[in-house]
């Protein structure tokens with residue numbers, strides 16, 4: 001297992017010089033951010049990323065994310081062009097040694113929270129989700145500020161996009177996902193790249209949009225769409241764990257051999273669909289991190305892991321969920337668990 005750390009590129013206040021000082025981290029998870037979703041990434045930008053990491057003694061083997069253009073998720077005729085671009089990105093990334101690509105298939109919105117600075121008992125701040133608050137949000141009228149939100153949409157653009165999705169129910173979305181995978185997985189195979197879909201966060205439909213990568217049964221279905229080892233998942237404990245119905249160790253067993261990337265983080269559940277993100281250790285939330293890692297190890301998992309969102313602690317400010325301190329604590333905790341579980 002390799003412990004990695006997400007880095008948002010040159011503009012990230014959490015620099016590579018800082019990341020390399022987290023003793024257990026061997027590599028960086030990053031992406032090219034200077035192009036819109038759906039475009040081909042320039043070789044120059046890809047090489048620069050890879051070089052920046054290498055110069056700091058860090059591997060660059062995981063990309064998160066290569067975004068999937070909405071036209072692909074909508075199944076529009078223009079999807080073909082964007083799928084071709086996607087294939088080209090897989091090829092280009094493989095040439096600098098990338099071995100795993102994380103992506104998601106959530107319509108319009110990526111991860112969603114209702115609060116960005118919820119105060120925890122110890123005075124730290126974390127991201128939180130309250131379903132009742134989300135039900136009150138209207139993406140078209142409220143001034144949304146979402147962490148996983150592509151801020152480049154105009155109100156009009158968003159309205160049009162949401163209208164297009166009126167024709168896409170869960171079945172259509174499954175079909176469009178299958179079409180996408182049927183095209184890209186053979187290319188990934190050729191390139192020696194594993195594709196790792198990220199589960200929907202939270203794992204239920206929002207704003208009337210369908211979400212399908214949500215639970216054990218759907219992950220089973222997903223893996224069969226294209227039954228090949230390169231068609232795998234990112235096991236995100238915080239995303240899947242937000243649903244009380246999900247049993248993470250069962251999902252680990254379902255996806256045995258097909259988990260290529262793991263996002264480890266903890267959450268504290270409150271209502272049926274309410275939760276706050278917490279520090280990584282099991283004792284701080286409702287996820288048994290030991291049990292998840294043990295199940296992964298028992299299943300022969302040998303892929304990439306990263307600490308996921310951290311709280312803001314010790315006065316740090318910065319990108320929500322992606323500060324340095326709490327994620328670094330998480331990385332060391334994960335390394336401790338791995339050592340205890342795997343040491344002969």
Ligand code: DNO
Nearest residue numbers: 065102103104110111148198
């Ligand atoms: C949030 C992340 C997600 C993830 C994408 C993958 O912190 O886990 O934004 O990168 O869903 O495409």
